[in-house]
Amino acid sequence: xxxxxxxxxxxxxxxxxxxxxxxxxxxxxxxxxxxxxxxxxxxxxxxxxxxxxxxxxxxxxxxxxxxxxxxxxxxxxxxxxxxxxxxxxxxxxxxxxxxxxxxxxxxxxxxxxxxxxxxxxxxxxxxxxxxxxxxxxxxxxxxxxxxxxxxxxxxxxxxxxxxxxxxxxxxxxxxxxxxxxxxxxxxxxxxxxxxxxxxxxxxxxxxxxxxxxxxxxxxxxxxxxxxxxxxxxxxxxxxxxxxxxxxxxxxxx
Ligand SMILES: O=C1C[C@@](O)(C(=O)O)C[C@@H](O)[C@@H]1O
Numbered sequence: 001x002x003x004x005x006x007x008x009x010x011x012x013x014x015x016x017x018x019x020x021x022x023x024x025x026x027x028x029x030x031x032x033x034x035x036x037x038x039x040x041x042x043x044x045x046x047x048x049x050x051x052x053x054x055x056x057x058x059x060x061x062x063x064x065x066x067x068x069x070x071x072x073x074x075x076x077x078x079x080x081x082x083x084x085x086x087x088x089x090x091x092x093x094x095x096x097x098x099x100x101x102x103x104x105x106x107x108x109x110x111x112x113x114x115x116x117x118x119x120x121x122x123x124x125x126x127x128x129x130x131x132x133x134x135x136x137x138x139x140x141x142x143x144x145x146x147x148x149x150x151x152x153x154x155x156x157x158x159x160x161x162x163x164x165x166x167x168x169x170x171x172x173x174x175x176x177x178x179x180x181x182x183x184x185x186x187x188x189x190x191x192x193x194x195x196x197x198x199x200x201x202x203x204x205x206x207x208x209x210x211x212x213x214x215x216x217x218x219x220x221x222x223x224x225x226x227x228x229x230x231x232x233x234x235x236x237x238x239x240x241x242x243x244x245x246x247x248x249x250x251x252x253x
Contacts, residue, residue: 001192001196001197001198001199002197002198002199003199003222004137004167004168004198004199006044006076006111006112006137007074007075007076007111008074009043009044009076011043011044011168011199011222011223012198012199012222014217014250015217015246015247015250016216016217016221016222016223016224016246017043017044017222017223017224018041018042018043018044018223018224018225018226018239018242018243018246019042019043019044019045019046019078019223019224019225019226020037020040020042020044020045020046020225020226020227020228020239021045021046021047021048021080021225021227021231021232021233021236022034022037022045022046022047022048022068023048023051023230023232024051024052025051025052025053026052026053027054027060027063027064027067030047030052030064030068031064031067031068031071033228033229034068034071034072035071036228036229037072037075037228037239038071038072038075040228040239040240040243041240041243042075042226042228042239042243043075043076043223044075044076044077044078044112044223045068045072045075045076045077045078046077046078046080046114046225046232047065047068047077047078047079047080047110048080048081048082048088048089048232049061049079049080049081049100050080050081050082050083050084050088050089050090050092051089052064055081055090055100056096058100058103061100061104062103062104062107062109065077065079065104065107065109065110066107066109068109069109069110076111076112077109077110077111077112078110078111078112078113078114078139079101079104079110079112079113079114080113080114080139080141081097081100081101081114082114082116082143082232083097083116085116086116086141086142086143086145087143087145087233094119094120094123097119097123098119098123098126098127101113101115101127101130101131102126102127102130102131105127105130105131105133105134105136106130106133106134108134110136111136111137112136112137112138112139112167112168113127113131113136113137113138113139114138114139114140114141114170115127115128115138115139115140115141115166116140116141116142116143117140117141117142117157117160117161117164117166117169118142118157121164124140124164124165124166125164125165128164128165128166129165132165137167137168138165138166138167138168139166139167139168139169139170139201140161140164140166140168140169140170141170141171141172142157142161142170142171142172143171143172143173144171144172144173144174145174145205146174147173147174147176147180148173148174148175148176148180148181148183148184148204149173150183151183151186151187151190154171154173154183154184154187154191154202155187155190155191155195157169157171158171158187158191158195158196158200158202159191159195162195162196162197162198167198168198168199168200168201168222168223169196169198169200169201170200170201170202171201171202171203172202172203172204172205172233173203173204173205173209174204174205174206174209175204175205175206175208175209177208178208180204180208180209181204181208181209181211181212184202184203184204184209184212185202185204185212185215185219187202188200188202188219188220188221189219189220191220192219192220193220196220199222199223200220200221200222201216201221201222201223201224202216202219202220202221203221203224203225203235204235205233205234205235206234206235207234207235209235210235210237213225213226213235213236213237213242214242214245214246214249215249216246217246217249217250217253218249218253224242224246226238226239226240226241226242226243227239228240
């Protein structure tokens with residue numbers, strides 16, 4: 001299994017990495033949130049730009065990214081526009097979405113970009129190609145906020161992301177019962193055991209799925225999302241508590 005190294009953080013090695021989302025609407029809120037994340041000891045920050053009021057004005061996006069980089073120093077930044085189709089705050093036309101991810105990759109302020117895997121193969125490949133030109137890693141993602149697909153379908157989606165050239169395939173699904181959580185975990189284990197040659201990220205959302213956010217080291221999910229302040233998805237626990245749990249578990253493995 002190859003790990004993905006971003007600014008000295010090796011995703012895919014040892015304890016799952018903790019990523020804290022920022023869901024501020026204004027530049028001030030975004031930078032404030034970043035300052036609050038710093039003391040927690042998280043590994044990665046996700047800037048959920050679909051929440052940002054000026055997201056369609058690239059000059060402002062670039063300036064905010066620059067200031068965010070200044071606040072966060074060496075902490076890796078994942079740039080994510082989560083579309084309304086997959087549970088995010090705003091809709092975006094595909095060409096604009098592709099261009100946004102390509103342009104931010106070229107700035108040098110972010111380390112990873114999130115690209116929804118089922119946007120269309122050409123769109124995903126275009127983002128992967130441009131990101132890689134600038135040394136930026138791509139997290140391909142897929143979200144199902146209603147249900148948990150069959151195990152074979154989850155594996156199919158993760159393999160497809162890998163084939164499209166994503167550095168880290170990721171899937172978040174909603175459980176309707178406890179068996180669905182087991183399905184997600186079984187898919188994770190099977191993907192890592194049989195198909196993955198790179199780190200993957202999986203989670204089962206909401207309260208029923210919360211166990212999936214702490215057991216990544218056992219079943220094979222390389223990163224987990226924890227909140228500082230406002231959560232970006234149902235089921236995220238506090239990043240500080242998450243860190244303690246992951247550390248305790250790690251020491252017993
Ligand atoms: O894809 C994900 C995972 C997530 O949806 C979660 O369930 O923790 C949170 C999002 O911010 C992130 O982009």
